[in-house]
Amino acid sequence: MPRLIRAALERAGVGGPDRVSSGVDVVGDIAIVRLAEFNRREKKRVGESLLDQVKNLRVVLEQEGGIEGEYRLRRLSHLAGEKRTLTLHRENGCAFKVDVARTYFSPRLSTERLRVAEGVGPGEKVLNMFAGVGPFSILIAKRAGVRVTSCEVNAYAAELHEENDRLNKVEELVDVINGDAMGLPRLVRTKFDRILLPHPSQADKFLATALELAKKGGRLVYYRHLPAVDEEEAAKMLRAELKGLLPPKSRSSLRRVRDVGPRWIEMAADVRLPA
Numbered sequence: 325m326p327r328l329i330r331a332a333l334e335r336a337g338v339g340g341p342d343r344v345s346s347g348v349d350v351v352g353d354i355a356i357v358r359l360a361e362f363n364r365r366e367k368k369r370v371g372e373s374l375l376d377q378v379k380n381l382r383v384v385l386e387q388e389g390g391i392e393g394e395y396r397l398r399r400l401s402h403l404a405g406e407k408r409t410l411t412l413h414r415e416n417g418c419a420f421k422v423d424v425a426r427t428y429f430s431p432r433l434s435t436e437r438l439r440v441a442e443g444v445g446p447g448e449k450v451l452n453m454f455a456g457v458g459p460f461s462i463l464i465a466k467r468a469g470v471r472v473t474s475c476e477v478n479a480y481a482a483e484l485h486e487e488n489d490r491l492n493k494v495e496e497l498v499d500v501i502n503g504d505a506m507g508l509p510r511l512v513r514t515k516f517d518r519i520l521l522p523h524p525s526q527a528d529k530f531l532a533t534a535l536e537l538a539k540k541g542g543r544l545v546y547y548r549h550l551p552a553v554d555e556e557e558a559a560k561m562l563r564a565e566l567k568g569l570l571p572p573k574s575r576s577s578l579r580r581v582r583d584v585g586p587r588w589i590e591m592a593a594d595v596r597l598p599a
């Protein structure tokens with residue numbers, strides 16, 4: 325949201341937008357900003373300006389550094405407004421309870437989630453190996469009316485996922501497993517038509533497990549962060565990686581999801597496994 329941060333900087337009188345490297349993430353009524361170049365007083369002024377500017381905003385947090393660790397969490401500190409990290413986020417006709425400090429969530433993936441959900445056909449069995457608080461799984465269950473199994477290692481994210489299932493009235497369709505996706509072949513007794521691997525920094529390590537769980541002729545949606553200058557270079561890297569990991573005669577179509585940093589691109593591969 326570059327326009328929002330530009331307006332907040334102007335209103336706070338702290339200098340030009342060339343001082344910030346990214347926009348604002350708005351999750352429910354919480355805004356998350358990155359303001360590494362500013363001093364503490366300036367940051368607070370930007371936080372207050374955002375609260376004045378955006379009607380339904382109640383909290384402004386600063387993110388320091390990237391998304392880190394096994395649970396893919398942001399390091400956050402309070403800048404303005406109420407002191408909390410739990411909120412209710414609405415997207416694509418669903419509502420998600422999210423704790424932005426203790427669970428992963430990115431509002432920037434809403435279009436991607438819709439795209440994936442729209443591709444799911446009737447009667448498919450879907451597995452999401454890295455489910456977070458449920459934004460992919462719940463949208464799929466709600467739109468396609470199919471059964472979804474979600475796996476999530478962060479116990480609090482899995483708990484919020486179950487709450488979100490009830491909130492969106494899909495608790496009869498979605499099963500949440502709190503555990504390591506690597507152990508799924510021992511836990512689930514079925515094979516899946518479609519498997520999602522939305523863990524772009526680690527998905528390659530789990531591809532063999534996904535293949536064990538996929539039906540013949542099944543589909544994978546595989547995400548990767550790649551250090552590339554453009555989509556062409558990123559696609560070349562992803563194609564080379566998949567060649568070494570997928571069974572022969574698999575077909576993949578590759579696409580750019582978003583830019584995730586200077587010279588880092590998130591790519592998706594829609595894979596069709598051989599029958």
Ligand SMILES: C[S@@+](CC[C@H](N)C(=O)[O-])C[C@H]1O[C@@H](n2cnc3c(N)ncnc32)[C@H](O)[C@@H]1O
Nearest residue numbers: 394395428454455456476477478504505522523
């Ligand atoms: C990039 S986030 C994506 C979450 C969710 N799909 C979304 O879009 O909001 C990756 C998630 O995988 C979880 N995770 C990491 N390692 C895992 C593992 N070995 N097994 C299951 N979940 C894992 C993290 O806790 C995190 O919630």
